[in-house]
Amino acid sequence: AQSVTQLGSHVSVSEGALVLLRCNYSSSVPPYLFWYVQYPNQGLQLLLKYTTGATLVKGINGFEAEFKKSETSFHLTKPSAHMSDAAEYFCAVSETNFGNEKLTFGTGTRLTIIP
């Protein structure tokens, strides 16, 4: 079975500061990992994904994440927070082949940006 733990249900950072959202996973096989962003009453937008290859993954809106197998982590970072980054962020894991994933989600982290 697979699982995802997101440490910190709420994270607040000042505008311009580093954003760090933590995600740890558990998987019995090499995982595929995803970060999504959700704005209120909207669907999920894919920020980035890791399947194989380079462990540092760059996504949209300046976000990136690093897959660390030894730490079973996939933390999301952004060097400088913008007000528009305020949203709910979900980390997810899949064990199936790329293309037909069913995902297991973490509980989410609400990011607040302080002006």
Next chain:
Amino acid sequence: GAVVSQHPSWVICKSGTSVKIECRSLDFQATTMFWYRQFPKQSLMLMATSNEGSKATYEQGVEKDKFLINHASLTLSTLTVTSAHPEDSSFYICSARGPVFGQGTRLTVV
């Protein structure tokens, strides 16, 4: 890139009625789609896997007679909430290849 369209984006219905939600893959064929449910301020939970041309696979604890799934074509899966009750009020969202998600449907049962 792959786009999944979900309709309607929100719906209000009376208790005891049925509601159908559509999930379409716009520029690709999807033999498999997934339906999730998200309660307020909670994470997404997989409800079922929709398989084109065959029966859906439901997760443990999800009532298959209440949440009817039909995947009649390679671009369309539908979720029908039958005899809806207030406790079925939730945000329902589908996904397909990628996985790419639809916009979600906010269901409110009154």
